[in-house]
Amino acid sequence: MIDIRPIPAFDDNYIWLLSRPGHKGCAVVDPGDEDPVIERLRTEGLTLEAILITHKHGDHVGGIRGLKAIWPEAVVYGPVGEPIKALERRLQGGDRVELSGLGVAFDVLDVPGHTEGHIAYYGDGALFCGDTMFAGGCGRVFSGTFEQLSDSLIRIGRLPPDTRAYCAHEYTLANLRFALVVEPDNRALQRRFEEATALRADNLPTVPSVLANELATNPFLRCDRPQVAAAAEARAGRPLRSAAEVFAVVRRWKDSWRG
Numbered sequence: 218m219i220d221i222r223p224i225p226a227f228d229d230n231y232i233w234l235l236s237r238p239g240h241k242g243c244a245v246v247d248p249g250d251e252d253p254v255i256e257r258l259r260t261e262g263l264t265l266e267a268i269l270i271t272h273k274h275g276d277h278v279g280g281i282r283g284l285k286a287i288w289p290e291a292v293v294y295g296p297v298g299e300p301i302k303a304l305e306r307r308l309q310g311g312d313r314v315e316l317s318g319l320g321v322a323f324d325v326l327d328v329p330g331h332t333e334g335h336i337a338y339y340g341d342g343a344l345f346c347g348d349t350m351f352a353g354g355c356g357r358v359f360s361g362t363f364e365q366l367s368d369s370l371i372r373i374g375r376l377p378p379d380t381r382a383y384c385a386h387e388y389t390l391a392n393l394r395f396a397l398v399v400e401p402d403n404r405a406l407q408r409r410f411e412e413a414t415a416l417r418a419d420n421l422p423t424v425p426s427v428l429a430n431e432l433a434t435n436p437f438l439r440c441d442r443p444q445v446a447a448a449a450e451a452r453a454g455r456p457l458r459s460a461a462e463v464f465a466v467v468r469r470w471k472d473s474w475r476g
C-alpha cells in the first residue's frame with residue numbers, strides 16, 4: 218500500500234503526495250504551486266515520477282512547469298477534455314494509469330460538472346476527486362453543468378463504501394455548517410461536525426474522508442433522500458421531480474449561503 222500525505226498549499230488546498238517506503242520515486246496530485254512540493258520532496262530525498270491532474274484550474278495546475286524544470290522525467294497525466302498544455306498523457310474515463318515504481322494503478326473516472334472535463338483517479342481504495350466532491354460538500358458548477366455534477370456524484374457514491382476520498386481543499390467545516398442547515402436532524406452529520414471541529418481546532422486535516430460517511434452526511438450525495446428533497450422543495454417553493462433537480466436547488470442554495 219502506498220503512503221498518501223497532504224502538502225498544504227495556498228490558504229486551503231491540499232496537494233497529495235504519493236510515496237512508498239524504500240522507494241525514491243513519488244507522485245503528486247494537482248500541484249497548484251511548485252514551492253511547497255519542492256521543499257517537501259527535497260526534505261524527504263524524493264524524486265518526482267508522475268504528476269496527476271484532475272482539472273484545469275490554476276490552483277491545481279500552476280506548479281507543473283516549475284516541477285518539470287527540476288524533474289523533467291516526471292510524466293504529466295490529466296484530462297483529455299480540458300485545455301491544459303503541459304499534459305503528456307491525456308486521459309478519459311475507462312483509462313488506467315500504472316505507476317509501476319509506486320506499485321499502484323488508478324482507474325480514470327469521468328466526473329464532469331465543476332469543469333467540463335474533470336477526471337478522478339481511483340485505485341488502492343483511494344479516490345482523488347479534485348474539486349468534484351469535498352468532505353461534506355461538492356465543487357461549484359463552473360464550466361460544466363448541474364446535471365453533469367449531479368450524475369458524477371451519483372457515480373462516485375456507488376464506489377465501495379470504504380473508499381477514502383482525497384479532495385483538494387479543506388472546506389469541511391463550512392460545508393458541514395451548510396449541511397446542517399439542510400438536514401438539522403441528521404445525527405451522523407451532527408457527530409461529524411463535532412469531530413471535524415475538534416480536528417480543525419488542532420489544525421489537523423479532515424481529509425481524506427470515508428465514502429460511507431459522505432453518503433450518511435453530505436447533502437450532495439443524498440439528493441435522493443426524503444429529508445434532503447423536502448428541504449430543497451421548501452427552499453424552491455415547488456415540487457422537485459428528480460434527484461438531479463434536488464441537486465441543482467441545493468447547489469444554488471449553497472452558492473448564495475453565507476453561513
Ligand SMILES: [Zn+2]
Binds near residue numbers: 272
Ligand atoms: Zn477547481
